Amino acid sequence: MKILLLITPSEDIVEKFRLSLKDEYIVLTAYSFEQGSDLIRPDQINLIAIDITISESDKIKSWFARHRNIQDIMWLGIVSSDISEEELGKYSSIFHEIICTPISRNRLKIAIKNIQERLDILSENKHLKLLSIAYTEKERDTESVIRLSPGPLEKAVPLFRTFTASLDLDKLIDLFLDAVTDVVGVSRISFLLYNKEDDVYRVKASRGIHPDISSRIYLTPDSGMILWLSTRGRILRRDKVEGDVVSKGILIRAFREMEVLQSVVGIPIMYEGKLLCILNLDRKITSEPYSSMELEKLFILSNYFGKAIQDIYKYNIICNQKEYTQKILERMGTGVITVNEKEEIIIFNPKAEEILKEKAADIKGRPVEVLPEPITRLIRETIRDKKAYNKHEVISEEDNLYVEVDTYGLYDISGLLIGGVILLEDISAREELSREKKKGENLQLLNELVGRMAHELRNPLVAVRTFTQLMKDRYSDPEFQDFFFSTVTGEVEKLNSLIEKLIAFAHPIEYKFDIVDLGEVLDNSLESILRAVKTSNIQLIKNYTPGIFKIRADNKQIYKAFSYILQNSFNAMQSGGTLTMNVESVLKDATIKISVKDTGRGIPPEDFKKVFDPFYTTPEKGIGLGLPLSQKIIEEHGGKVSVSSVFNHGTTLTILLPIAAQTEEEV
The missing domain is CATH 3.30.565.10 (Histidine kinase-like ATPase, C-terminal domain)
Structure with a gap:
């Protein structure tokens, strides 16, 4: 992430910059030119934005003159909307880009984009110069000139493409080290990568160092080299020491560690303010010292490489999450089907295959119409009508389908519907058990009905049988005849009423309304x-x-x-x-x-x-x-x-x- 220094007394402007550029720049703020001077770091800051309302025009030009010669920093001027054309022309000659207040997010992004394009052009020009200019080093007997061949340029260009194209970390590191070795002509090179599990920096790959040595080397977060590179974020050189810095404890420890690594240059590779890895270089094969231009380019290239590594990490996390999710789906005891907003099937897990008796390979990517009609209808209602179902039973004898269904919609971060999910719980065993239970209950009811009907029928029949047995002996008795007629008729009516009730209860009744x-x-x-x-x-x-x-x-x-x-x-x-x-x-x-x-x-x-x-x-x-x-x-x-x-x-x-x-x- 790049660093932008903003010099302004306006809290509103500071807030606009931070909100608009939070994904691209770290915004450092200064409320005066004096604070701004203290914060300027040529090797860290990429862009300086100055609010010209902070002071008088002459004072701005004077301050600007002192810092204008800093290389690789772009300048953005913030001016009032009522500035005169004459004044605007003066400031246009000072700043690379001008933006007027009040600042909008869109105009600020356009201004930053224009500046970034200029930075990229300058960077490319500088890259070409690094690989084509002649170096003049210390003369021994006579002045000698050494020129870089055009070969390294041809190798560096595809390397940049590799950073964005390759997702194989080991292969990417090997390509990177090979390219740096060829371009720079270094005798030994190693690459230390942070291992989160062990909380140490280990040698991930090296050239010119014996494997028995490189495999045993690691640095902890409190080692001198890690502390210095993490806090400074600058290149550490053991072959070029100025003043008495060697006497400082952390630096002494760092240099000793560099001796073990057989390096004279340590290039930090940062990501979001944290030390991700370190590129260590020994002296060149030609024994020539590293020029500032070379190391600067290597620093830029290395940090591009660091971003590529971080992208690989993120890609691996996504892949792991996807694999983890896939394993969960494969082992779930519930059928899972997801569809997109076009009602096309995206996920069809093994349990869904088992329940619906369809293969995922034949289903995925096809419209929901290929599923049984009751399931299709529920999915459509979820997508089209945004209707959710909970524990909804779907029983279809025709499709041999016995499932309990839950459905819900899928929405993106803006609340827009992007698809739906349907969960299927197989209840066929439960339905079979219910049918068996009902069958048993019906059989029990039938037995109970037969028993009770036998009892209800027996009572009238006993009376009828008794009177018919007595009829032969007492047929001529008038009193018996009357009693026989009333009793038998009553009992027969009871039987008839009972039978009518049974028929009415067991069969549909025809009504005439x-x-x-x-x-x-x-x-x-x-x-x-x-x-x-x-x-x-x-x-x-x-x-x-x-x-x-x-x-x-x-x-x-x-x-x-x-x-x-x-x-x-x-x-x-x-x-x-x-x-x-x-x-x-x-x-x-x-x-x-x-x-x-x-x-x-x-x-x-x-x-x-x-x-x-x-x-x-x-x-x-x-x-x-x-x-x-x-x-x-x-x-x-x-x-x-x-x-x-x-x-x-x-x-x-x-x-x-x-x-x-x-x-x-x-x-």
């Missing part, structure tokens, strides 16, 4: 029950009047339904009690509410959930087909039946039916 008077239906049902009931100590309370409420119903079937309900209430009050019948309208639901309340013994708590069970029996009513059949008829009329009961205090049955029409005011 018409508009009927609910009050008349209730009166007729009550009258039929009163004719058959044996007890007379039951008090009736009727809170309704015929002719008020009309319902759309099959008169015969709805009559049966209320007859069964009333019969149930009378059976519960064989010792007497009060039967209350209420009818009222519920306007908000457009329904009629009918309640039938008795004061019988009530329903025991343990039997409350069984009242609509066709096989629920009591001593009073025998096999319990009446209430279940009533419930069936009423529900097929668009109504509902509910029950409430307090044990030993009575039971209330509540029926709701849709209103067809009203002829008088509501009561």
Whole structure:
């Protein structure tokens, strides 16, 4: 990352620079020219931006003159929008680029881009000069001139391309060291790379150093060489020492470590302010010293190389994450399918293959239509309608599909839908178990039905058989004839009623709907029950009047339904009690509410959930087909039946039916 020095007293300008350039530059700030002078480091700073409103024009030019000769630094001027053309012309001759306040992010990026293009051109020019100019070194007997051949230039250019094209770290390092060795003509070279696991810098590759030596060399973060290069970020030279710096402890340690590495130059390769690796160079084969131009170019080249290494690290992290995710998907017990915004299948894991009996190779990249229709419909609703499903069961006998489905959309950082995910849980085993359980329950119910039916049929048949056996001896007895006729007829009616209930309960009922008077239906049902009931100590309370409420119903079937309900209430009050019948309208639901309340013994708590069970029996009513059949008829009329009961205090049955029409005011 490059470094930009911004000299301005404006916090607003500082904030604009930092937000606009946070991905490209480290922005150092100075609020005066004096602070700016202290922060200028020619070998670190790439760009200096100056706010000319900070001082008078003459003072700016004077300060600028002192620092203008610094090489490889570009200058950006920040001027007021109302500056005169004359003044603007003067500053244009000083700065490489001018930007006016107020500063916008877009204009700032354009100005920086223009400056960067100039820097790149200067860098290329400098690179060409490094590889083509003649070096003049110390003369021994006579002045000698040594020139670099054009060969190194041809090797350096493809090297730059390699940095962005290769993702093989070992191969990349070998190419880099070979290129540097050829271009510079160095006798020994080594490359130290930071090992995060061991927290040390180890020799990753070398040339001219015996493998037994290089394999044993490593530097810890607190070693002299690492400390100096990390804090300074500059090239460390052992062949060119000025002043008494050698006496400094860290530098002495660093030089000793360089002796072990057989190097005279250590070039730090930084990334985001951290020391990533070190390029170590021994003396040239020709024994010539390194020129500043050579080392500068190597420093730039090495840091490009450091960025390439970091890119490889990031690429490897992505690959590892992808592989890790792929292994998770492969081992998941849930089927996973992902689709993009075009509804094309992207991921189809092995469990999805197993559940849907399709191969990923045949499915991936194809539209969702290739999946079973129920799955396709859920995916489309997730993508098109942004609808999510949770624990949604999909059962298709045709596709032999028994799955539990979860779906959700995938969104990018801006909230835009980019696809969807569907999770499939195989519930075929659960469904098979449920079917087996239901089959067993049905068999148990059948056995129970047969047993109870045998009991219900036996009682009337015993009476009929007894009287037929006596008929031969007492046929001429008039009293016997009357008793025989009434008893046998009654028992046969019981058998017929039971069989009718069974047929109605087991088979679909054919309805003939018409508009009927609910009050008349209730009166007729009550009258039929009163004719058959044996007890007379039951008090009736009727809170309704015929002719008020009309319902759309099959008169015969709805009559049966209320007859069964009333019969149930009378059976519960064989010792007497009060039967209350209420009818009222519920306007908000457009329904009629009918309640039938008795004061019988009530329903025991343990039997409350069984009242609509066709096989629920009591001593009073025998096999319990009446209430279940009533419930069936009423529900097929668009109504509902509910029950409430307090044990030993009575039971209330509540029926709701849709209103067809009203002829008088509501009561």
